[in-house]
Amino acid sequence: MKKFLSIALALTMVFGALAGCGNSTKDENTQGTETQTEAKGESEEGSEGVMPTIAKEDIKIGVIHISNPAEGSGYTYTHDQGIVAMQNAIGLEDSQIVRKNDVADDDPTAIETAMLECIEEGCNVIFATSWGYMDTCELLAEEYPDVIFSHGTGYKSNGKNFNNYFGRIYQSRYLTGIAAGLKTETDKIGYVAAWGKDNSEVTGGADAFAMGVYAVNPDAKVYIKTTNSWFDPEGEKQAADALIAEGCDVIGQHCDTPNPQLAAEAAGVYGVGYNSDMSKDAPKAVLTSTIWNWGAYYTYAVQSIIDGKWTGENYFGGIHEGLVDLAPLADFCAEGTAEKIEEEKTKIESGEWDVFTGPIETNTGEVIDPEGKGLDDATITGGINWYFKNIVEK
Numbered sequence: 001m002k003k004f005l006s007i008a009l010a011l012t013m014v015f016g017a018l019a020g021c022g023n024s025t026k027d028e029n030t031q032g033t034e035t036q037t038e039a040k041g042e043s044e045e046g047s048e049g050v051m052p053t054i055a056k057e058d059i060k061i062g063v064i065h066i067s068n069p070a071e072g073s074g075y076t077y078t079h080d081q082g083i084v085a086m087q088n089a090i091g092l093e094d095s096q097i098v099r100k101n102d103v104a105d106d107d108p109t110a111i112e113t114a115m116l117e118c119i120e121e122g123c124n125v126i127f128a129t130s131w132g133y134m135d136t137c138e139l140l141a142e143e144y145p146d147v148i149f150s151h152g153t154g155y156k157s158n159g160k161n162f163n164n165y166f167g168r169i170y171q172s173r174y175l176t177g178i179a180a181g182l183k184t185e186t187d188k189i190g191y192v193a194a195w196g197k198d199n200s201e202v203t204g205g206a207d208a209f210a211m212g213v214y215a216v217n218p219d220a221k222v223y224i225k226t227t228n229s230w231f232d233p234e235g236e237k238q239a240a241d242a243l244i245a246e247g248c249d250v251i252g253q254h255c256d257t258p259n260p261q262l263a264a265e266a267a268g269v270y271g272v273g274y275n276s277d278m279s280k281d282a283p284k285a286v287l288t289s290t291i292w293n294w295g296a297y298y299t300y301a302v303q304s305i306i307d308g309k310w311t312g313e314n315y316f317g318g319i320h321e322g323l324v325d326l327a328p329l330a331d332f333c334a335e336g337t338a339e340k341i342e343e344e345k346t347k348i349e350s351g352e353w354d355v356f357t358g359p360i361e362t363n364t365g366e367v368i369d370p371e372g373k374g375l376d377d378a379t380i381t382g383g384i385n386w387y388f389k390n391i392v393e394k
Contacts, residue, residue: 053308059125060096061302062118064111066130066231067256068101075231075256076101078275079129079152082294089299090306098123105132105230112136119147125305127298128152131230137162148310150301153201155382159312165297166201168318170208170380171348172290172326174355175341176272177212179287180250182334183270187220189213190243192253192260194230196393197385204384205254205290208355209272210391216340223248224387225394231256237263243394244269250287261286270332277327287337289327296322316377319348362386363393 061083069080080099087097098121100114111133118126119140125148128137134154141149141162149162157163180189191209195202210222225243227235236255240263243251251271253260258281264271265285273279273289297315304310317323329338347353356379358369366386369375375384387393 054124054305056090056092056306059092059302059305060098060121060123061092062098062100062115062121062123062126064103064114064118064126064128064130064133065099065101066103066105066132069099071257073258073276073278073281075275076129078292079127079294081276082292082296082298083127085293085295086298086302089295090302092302103130103133105130108136112140115140115149119144124148125150125302127301134164148305157312157314161312163312163314165301165315166381167292167297167316167321167323168380169201169290169292169324170204170355171319172324173205173208174212174215174348175326175345176252176288176290177209177214178216178341178344179329179333179337180209180252180270180272181213181215181217181220182337182340183287184213184217184220184250186247186249187217188246188248189220189222190240190246190248190251191222191224192236192239192243192251192255193224193226194255195228196226197387200380200382200384202254203387204356204380206391207360207384207386207388209252210388211355211360212344214388214390215344218390221390221392222252222388223392223394227255229255233257233259236260240264241267246394258282273327279327279330286327286330287333288329291325291327293322293325316381319345320351356380356384361389363389363391 063083065076067076069077071077083097098118100118103110103114115126115136127150129152131153134151134156137149137151138156141158145161147161151164153166154164191206193202193206197203206224213220213222223243225239227239229235236257237259240251240260244267249269251260251264253274258273258278261271261273261278261282265282270287271282271285273286275292277291278289279286296317354374356375358372360368362368
C-alpha cells in the first residue's frame with residue numbers, strides 16, 4: 001500500500017512490559033527495558049516531541065481486539081471501557097474511533113488485514129490490545145512511519161512510532177490474594193492461569209497472588225492449572241471445575257472470561273475475578289477482582305499526542321498511576337479483609353514497599369532477592385519463571 005498518511009506521530013511511555021492478553025502460542029518472554037517514568041507523560045529526556053502535534057479533530061484511532069467488547073466482561077471489555085473513557089475525557093467524536101473486533105492474535109494474516117483496514121480508513125493511531133499483535137505492529141510501524149502503533153502487553157518497540165504499554169498488575173493481585181487467603185476454609189485456593197512458568201507476566205501475577213495469600217494465611221496452598229491460551233472460555237471453565245473438585249474453595253484467575261467465577265458460583269464456592277469487576281457475573285461468589293483502568297493510559301496517550309509530547313517511550317503504570325486497582329469488596333469477605341488490604345495498599349502507593357521485595361522463597365527451595373533489594377522492572381516483566389513457595393502445579 002502507498003504510505004499516504006502525512007502526519008507523523010509518536011507515543012512516549014515508560015518501559016516495556018511483557019505479555020497481556022494475547023497470543024495463543026507460547027512466545028519467548030525475554031526483553032530489555034528502559035528507565036521507568038510516571039504516567040503523567042513526561043519522559044526522562046523532557047517533553048520534546050519527536051513527531052509533530054496532531055490536532056484533536058484530526059486524530060483517528062484504530063483499536064484491535066481479540067474478542068468482542070459486547071461480551072460485557074473480561075479483557076476486551078475492559079480495554080474498550082478504557083477507550084470509551086478516553087473518548088469522553090478528550091471529547092472525540094464516534095467517527096474518530098474504529099474498532100476491529102474478534103481478531104485472533106495467532107493469525108498474522110487477520111491481524112495485518114485489520115490494521116491495514118484501519119489505515120485505509122484514515123487511522124493515524126492504532127492501539128493493538130493483545131500480545132500476539134506485537135510482531136505485526138513491528139513490521140507495519142516500519143512500513144508506515146506516519147502511523148503510531150501502540151501495543152498492549154508486549155516487549156518490542158522502536159522508540160519512534162511503535163511502543164508498548166502494560167502495568168504493575170501484580171500489585172493488585174497481591175491485594176486480592178489477601179482476600180482469598182482470609183476467606184478459604186479448606187486452605188486450598190485454585191488459580192486458573194493462561195500459561196505456565198515460561199510466561200513471566202502470568203507467573204509473576206500468580207506469585208503475587210500467592211504471596212498475598214501467604215501474608216495472611218501461611219497454611220494455605222495455591223493450586224495452579226493452566227489452559228495454554230489467553231482466551232479459551234471452555235478450557236477456563238474446565239480448569240476451574242477440576243480445581244474445585246480437588247477441594248479448592250476460592251478460585252483466582254489470569255485468563256480472559258468470567259467462566260472460572262461462574263464455575264465457582266455454580267459450585268457454591270468463592271472467587272477472585274480479573275480484568276473487570278466480575279461481581280456482576282457471579283455476585284454470590286466474587287470476593288473482589290483484580291482490575292485494569294485502561295482509560296488512565298489511553299487518555300494519557302492520546303492527550304500527549306495532541307500536545308506534541310510523545311517521544312516513543314514505553315509505559316508501565318501501577319496503583320500509583322491509577323492504571324491497576326481492585327474492585328470493591330463483597331460484603332461476604334472475611335472479617336478484617338478491608339483493613340488488611342488498605343494497610344498493604346497504602347505501603348505500595350507510598351513507595352515504601354513493593355510486592356517483589358525479597359527474600360522470596362520458591363516452591364523448589366531457591367531464594368530470590370536474598371538481600372531484599374527488590375526485583376527490578378526488567379526481571380518482573382521478563383524474568384519471573386519460578387513459583388512462590390505455597391504454589392502447587394497441577
